[in-house]
């Protein structure tokens with residue numbers, strides 16, 4: 001946690017969910033409506049196919065709906081792609097950019113991630129910019145250097161706490177049940193805060209830095225309580241309302 005920063009618990013449904021899953025989303029929305037914790041912000045990034053319905057369901061709750069990726073261009077001959085403007089039109093408030101699964105599957109480089117963050121702002125969305133090292137990079141002792149490079153290349157110089165959120169997702173922790181120790185998370189997040197401050201100046205003190213990778217109710221208090229961890233980006237555990245709400249409840253136990 002960082003004093004003065006309102007934490008964000010964000011779900012990333014990835015390529016999961018059809019209309020039948022919207023009941024879980026309804027329960028997530030109702031959980032926050034029931035006064036879960038007014039100090040905690042919540043967001044669920046659903047597949048684009050569900051965005052219109054999700055944003056309609058969540059519009060009666062404090063929970064926001066987001067997209068999971070966007071194209072850098074506003075429109076054009078890009079079959080199968082979705083622009084930030086389209087996500088905004090469908091009800092998104094945020095979009096994830098640079099997720100390690102997109103970087104790996106589509107060969108996405110830092111410069112493209114940076115352009116996607118700018119595209120998000122053009123459309124009026126907040127960009128959640130993902131960074132994180134692989135297991136090999138960690139074993140070679142390069143984790144912090146990788147984070148420095150990704151921040152240099154993926155975070156636009158015009159990023160502010162209002163339009164950008166950084167998510168630290170060590171690739172080896174995603175979907176594996178493995179998590180870094182609290183000390184490792186603290187080191188990575190302090191490093192990210194320091195590099196953001198070098199790049200953006202004092203505003204970086206107010207920028208949210210989320211942790212992502214195998215967050216679940218049972219480890220949320222430990223991980224979210226770490227200094228400079230301003231919320232979570234949750235994959236698998238965001239698909240079940242009880243788990244997602246259980247993670248958000250961690251803030252009431254601190």
Ligand SMILES: O=C(CO)COP(=O)(O)O
Pocket residue numbers: 012099169173174175176177212213214215233234235236237
């Ligand atoms: O990639 C993630 C969120 O973007 C994390 O996924 P898991 O929570 O399933 O490990």
